Amino acid sequence: MSPLTIAPSPAVVSPRTGVRWVPVIGLEVHCQLATRTKLFCACAVDFGAPPNTLTCPVCTAQPGALPVLNGEALELALRAALALGCAVQPTSKFDRKHYFYCDLPKGYQISQYDRPYCTGGGLLLSNGKFVRLTRIHMEEDAGKAIHDRGDATLVDLNRAGVPLIESVTEADMASAAEAVEYLTALKEILRYAGVSECDMEKGELRCDVNISVHPEGEPWRTKVELKNLNSFRFVEAAIGVEVARQIEGYESGDARLVPVQETRLYDPERNTTRTMRSKESAHDYRYFAEPDLPAVSVAPSVIERLRSCIPELPAARRARYVSALGLAAQDAAVLSAERAVAEFFEAAARLSEKPKEAANWITNDVLRNFGDAELGVRSVDEMALRPYDLAELIRLVDEGAVNVAGARKVLRVLMKSGGRARELVKTLGLAQVQDTAQLEAWCRAALVGKEKIVADVRAGKTQALNALLGPVMKASGGTADPKLVQEILLKLVQNG
Amino acid sequence: MKPYAELDATALAAEHAAGARRVTDTTEAALAALARLEPRLNAFLVVLADRARARAAELERERAAGATPGALHGVPVALKANMCLAGVEANCGSRILAGYKPPYTATFVQRLLDAGAVVIGMTNMDEFAMGSSSENSAFGPTHNPWDLARTPGGSSSGSAAAVASGIVPLALGSDTGGSVRQPAALCNLAGFKPTYGRVSRYGLVAFGSSLDQVSPFARSVRDLELALSVIAGHDERDSTSLPEPAPIPEHDGARLDGLRVGVPKEYFPEVLSGGVRRASEAALATLRGLGAELVPVALPHTELAIPTYYVVATAEASSNLARYDGVRYGARSAGDGSLQGMYAATRAAAFGAEVKRRILLGTYVLSAGYYDAWYGRALKVRTLLRRDFEQAFEQVDVLAGPTSPTAAFRLGEKAGDPVAMYLSDILTVPVSLAGLPAVSVPCGFVDEDGTRLPIGLQLAGPARADARVLRVARCFESATDFARQRAPLFA
Numbered sequence: 001m002s003p004l005t006i007a008p009s010p011a012v013v014s015p016r017t018g019v020r021w022v023p024v025i026g027l028e029v030h031c032q033l034a035t036r037t038k039l040f041c042a043c044a045v046d047f048g049a050p051p052n053t054l055t056c057p058v059c060t061a062q063p064g065a066l067p068v069l070n071g072e073a074l075e076l077a078l079r080a081a082l083a084l085g086c087a088v089q090p091t092s093k094f095d096r097k098h099y100f101y102c103d104l105p106k107g108y109q110i111s112q113y114d115r116p117y118c119t120g121g122g123l124l125l126s127n128g129k130f131v132r133l134t135r136i137h138m139e140e141d142a143g144k145a146i147h148d149r150g151d152a153t154l155v156d157l158n159r160a161g162v163p164l165i166e167s168v169t170e171a172d173m174a175s176a177a178e179a180v181e182y183l184t185a186l187k188e189i190l191r192y193a194g195v196s197e198c199d200m201e202k203g204e205l206r207c208d209v210n211i212s213v214h215p216e217g218e219p220w221r222t223k224v225e226l227k228n229l230n231s232f233r234f235v236e237a238a239i240g241v242e243v244a245r246q247i248e249g250y251e252s253g254d255a256r257l258v259p260v261q262e263t264r265l266y267d268p269e270r271n272t273t274r275t276m277r278s279k280e281s282a283h284d285y286r287y288f289a290e291p292d293l294p295a296v297s298v299a300p301s302v303i304e305r306l307r308s309c310i311p312e313l314p315a316a317r318r319a320r321y322v323s324a325l326g327l328a329a330q331d332a333a334v335l336s337a338e339r340a341v342a343e344f345f346e347a348a349a350r351l352s353e354k355p356k357e358a359a360n361w362i363t364n365d366v367l368r369n370f371g372d373a374e375l376g377v378r379s380v381d382e383m384a385l386r387p388y389d390l391a392e393l394i395r396l397v398d399e400g401a402v403n404v405a406g407a408r409k410v411l412r413v414l415m416k417s418g419g420r421a422r423e424l425v426k427t428l429g430l431a432q433v434q435d436t437a438q439l440e441a442w443c444r445a446a447l448v449g450k451e452k453i454v455a456d457v458r459a460g461k462t463q464a465l466n467a468l469l470g471p472v473m474k475a476s477g478g479t480a481d482p483k484l485v486q487e488i489l490l491k492l493v494q495n496g
Numbered sequence: 497m498k499p500y501a502e503l504d505a506t507a508l509a510a511e512h513a514a515g516a517r518r519v520t521d522t523t524e525a526a527l528a529a530l531a532r533l534e535p536r537l538n539a540f541l542v543v544l545a546d547r548a549r550a551r552a553a554e555l556e557r558e559r560a561a562g563a564t565p566g567a568l569h570g571v572p573v574a575l576k577a578n579m580c581l582a583g584v585e586a587n588c589g590s591r592i593l594a595g596y597k598p599p600y601t602a603t604f605v606q607r608l609l610d611a612g613a614v615v616i617g618m619t620n621m622d623e624f625a626m627g628s629s630s631e632n633s634a635f636g637p638t639h640n641p642w643d644l645a646r647t648p649g650g651s652s653s654g655s656a657a658a659v660a661s662g663i664v665p666l667a668l669g670s671d672t673g674g675s676v677r678q679p680a681a682l683c684n685l686a687g688f689k690p691t692y693g694r695v696s697r698y699g700l701v702a703f704g705s706s707l708d709q710v711s712p713f714a715r716s717v718r719d720l721e722l723a724l725s726v727i728a729g730h731d732e733r734d735s736t737s738l739p740e741p742a743p744i745p746e747h748d749g750a751r752l753d754g755l756r757v758g759v760p761k762e763y764f765p766e767v768l769s770g771g772v773r774r775a776s777e778a779a780l781a782t783l784r785g786l787g788a789e790l791v792p793v794a795l796p797h798t799e800l801a802i803p804t805y806y807v808v809a810t811a812e813a814s815s816n817l818a819r820y821d822g823v824r825y826g827a828r829s830a831g832d833g834s835l836q837g838m839y840a841a842t843r844a845a846a847f848g849a850e851v852k853r854r855i856l857l858g859t860y861v862l863s864a865g866y867y868d869a870w871y872g873r874a875l876k877v878r879t880l881l882r883r884d885f886e887q888a889f890e891q892v893d894v895l896a897g898p899t900s901p902t903a904a905f906r907l908g909e910k911a912g913d914p915v916a917m918y919l920s921d922i923l924t925v926p927v928s929l930a931g932l933p934a935v936s937v938p939c940g941f942v943d944e945d946g947t948r949l950p951i952g953l954q955l956a957g958p959a960r961a962d963a964r965v966l967r968v969a970r971c972f973e974s975a976t977d978f979a980r981q982r983a984p985l986f987a
Contacts, residue, residue, distance in 0.1 A: 057600045061819040063593065063701040064580045064602060066734050096815050098862075100839055107818020153835070155823065286862035288871060291705035291812060293735050 011216050017251055020216040023243045025179050026171035030164050031196045032204040033076040039140045039163035040067030047202045051156035059161035061105035066292050073163035076195050077138050080165055082307050083193040086121030091297045094290040099283045102155050103143035112137035113287040123185050131182050132170040139164050176239035180232050188314045192339040200231055213246045225263045238266040242273050317342050325355040334363050340380035347387030352394040365411055377415045384418030392421040406430035432481040443488045446471045457493045465489050500525035501662030501987035504716040505571045512570035519570030523552035526572035526616050529663045529987035539638050539654040541577045542585050542618035551614050566612030567726055574658045574667040577618040580699035581605050588701050589621040589633040592820045592827045592846035602699020604710050604727040611726045619654025623848045625675055625703040627651050628920045631911045632850045641983035643947045646904040649679030656683045659713045662987030667713045672704045673805050674924025676711035677936040681899035681952025684938045687713045688720040691959050692931030693738040696731030702816040704809035707928050717970040721745040746967040750974055753787030756892040762798035763897030771942025775951040776898040779939040786971055791892050795884040800877050801926040807861050807874035814858025882930045889958040894968050899936040899952035933962040935969045938978035
């Protein structure tokens with residue numbers, strides 16, 4: 001690994017005043033745990049189910065119903081903590097967070113307030129900056145209020161009680177790029193550790209941004225919270241416009257434009273932020289310890305068992321692919337971004353003993369084919385190709401049993417329906433023709449009427465032969481061994 | 497054959513099981529008593545006559561088919577209206593839940609049903625169990641069978657009146673700060689609040705979650721033991737329920753030799769009525785006569801129990817009652833059409849005055865800036881109160897004292913004075929805050945204006961010593977005649 005260099009965070013220079021403004025950014029990320037059931041009841045978690053079909057007395061807050069902690073959710077939350085280097089607390093507790101809204105059935109959310117299940121940890125950015133996590137806590141999701149169906153507001157409680165972890169960073173980031181890099185890395189790790197799918201379109205990852213700006217060298221100023229950021233692109237854009245808004249506010253000289261402590265909503269259509277609620281109207285959540293749930297105690301042996309299950313994380317893999325396997329940094333990043341891809345690559349590299357070729361095949365062909373609607377294979381999980389088959393294909397190309405173009409055809413079949421590479425080469429008629437007599441016949445046919453080329457070659461311009469390669473390959477239906485064809489052509493021209 | 501109302505649940509179940517008495521006859525007798533007495537008592541909010549008859553017939557068929565009868569085979573029971581039985585209105589004595597039928601059955605109710613109990617109705621109560629007299633019920637007060645002008649106590653008022661009047665031998669109430677022990681005392685019943693967590697709260701509508709405990713009323717202590725053996729034991733749906741199975745009744749003789757009975761001086765305060773004091777002192781003498789040793793003990797933080805309780809319980813109540821918002825079930829008032837307006841109008845219209853008072857108190861003590869001074873401090877005092885008991889139980893096996901500072905008071909007597917009403921819990925609340933098991937058993941009578949009114953003796957034990965507390969109560973009951981006295985209005 002290259003030594004770390006701590007890059008100075010870039011200040012934003014005001015075009016008007018030339019003042020160097022430093023953005024201060026912290027993130028609060030809600031992530032849905034990939035459990036089968038909700039956090040405090042046995043209802044299934046399913047994004048697409050018809051409204052209010054995944055509900056029970058507990059998650060609809062029927063009088064007398066009580067929560068029971070889902071052990072699977074706790075385990076996933078602990079895995080997140082361990083993957084992010086947090087300190088798991090021996091005991092934590094749940095609290096009630098009160099507010100009234102129609103999608104919150106109990107009138108309170110069960111969350112963790114002053115004793116979260118883990119603290120500390122963090123993530124290293126590529127510029128050497130370590131973004132510290134303050135804490136992660138478990139909580140239940142609210143339901144969904146639907147306002148766009150006529151006069152009435154409709155409420156769907158399928159999501160009510162879905163398990164979340166909320167991770168809170170220190171205000172360690174100074175640019176939209178850093179924030180997005182942090183989020184990308186966080187998402188990769190959570191997916192790697194099997195904590196969450198982090199599908200933002202399904203709301204499985206949600207991000208709030210705390211942001212302030214101050215002139216370089218001066219104390220921090222008032223922070224503003226941004227909400228409604230449901231893609232990394234919006235996070236990036238919202239930070240950009242909010243930093244600009246705050247700088248303009250301070251520089252305007254107009255007291256009404258100076259940033260105040262408030263929550264603002266990002267409007268992606270107008271690419272602006274607007275006030276959602278002011279500090280004065282902030283909720284008093286009246287937290288107190290949830291009397292229906294005992295404190296959560298996690299035995300050290302449980303933590304050790306879970307720690308041993310955490311896979312090697314993307315950053316470590318990336319470094320290893322470069323240093324031990326000799327891959328380019330870009331390829332290493334692509335291959336390590338998803339655990340399934342990385343594991344597939346490592347197996348294919350090991351079986352073929354040709355890591356670079358395995359890397360090339362995966363980055364150039366396998367991943368690209370995922371985008372091919374006609375093939376209809378969108379992920380490692382969906383494809384029939386096994387690492388052994390890719391290794392075999394690499395070997396066949398090396399042996400010259402099939403050329404690259406043929407191997408690409410075989411790969412598509414393997415991805416779609418599987419099989420043995422060597423047999424597919426035969427059944428698809430892709431075996432390279434190495435029979436000299438046949439090759440000579442195709443070459444002689446190609447030479448007919450090509451006196452100019454022959455003359456050029458004889459005059460020493462051997463590359464002129466390349467123009468004949470295409471017709472020969474065409475005549476052979478792509479099965480001619482191109483190396484042999486070149487040798488034969490040269491022999492025929494020089495000897496003929 | 498003895499008339500229905502003369503038998504306790506234990507005897508009834510045994511006769512049913514032996515085929516000596518038909519469950520259908522018992523059910524008819526209970527329903528007839530209910531129909532006759534209810535106009536004067538107002539003990540029931542829901543009567544389940546058809547359901548009870550159908551269940552009785554079913555139980556008869558099952559027994560005829562050779563099924564093993566349950567421990568409560570054919571015993572008519574009444575449930576407090578804050579208990580969930582699928583499809584049966586559980587309105588908690590509140591307009592906000594008028595007509596509300598829970599879609600599920602409470603664990604303890606299911607256990608009753610599985611043991612063969614026949615539920616004949618849901619009983620009146622102070623709204624959301626907040627009160628000591630039934631006067632906070634949205635559906636009118638319940639009357640005490642010993643004197644219809646007086647309260648049966650509360651908040652489990654209807655269940656107490658139903659047992660004291662002979663309509664049922666067994667009824668369930670819920671005890672948060674004394675809501676079963678106090679009415680038991682005022683109605684000459686045995687009423688038992690188990691150790692917190694002993695009975696699952698799943699399906700008991702929450703008032704003060706860290707205090708609430710399902711608690712039976714009966715006319716004999718052995719019926720309390722029977723009821724506990726059925727409803728107690730771990731329930732995976734209640735994370736605060738104790739891990740162990742129901743306690744096994746202790747049967748070791750009619751005497752209390754070697755038992756150390758603590759007598760806290762704080763439980764004989766100035767406000768104690770003369771009749772209560774005399775009856776309690778006589779009860780202590782009876783315990784001594786049974787071989788127990790009386791030991792003076794101190795519970796120095798007792799006077800802080802009432803303020804502590806009214807902070808803790810109201811804080812939890814303000815949270816637990818947040819769900820009554822008009823969105824998913826229960827009453828709804830449109831208000832100005834906005835969401836906030838709907839909440840405000842719904843809650844203003846459908847909660848009674850005492851419930852509103854407690855929601856406001858509870859909201860206040862949890863508010864930013866006030867939490868530490870009120871709720872935070874109350875939690876600390878609660879720890880001190882627990883410690884008082886722990887220290888006392890290093891010296892003694894049980895504690896004994898009066899259950900209620902007075903006998904049954906007149907309906908209307910304290911209704912305008914909430915603090916006076918709160919003080920009627922003064923002897924029951926400390927035990928609740930500590931989560932301890934405690935029973936109230938009949939221990940005498942006072943004559944007030946020519947009316948004979950019952951007095952209760954409270955016996956409390958350390959956490960999990962439910963069986964010990966009940967054994968002492970049973971010995972006391974055997975040695976005295978009070979529990980066999982019947983109210984003037986009795987089936």
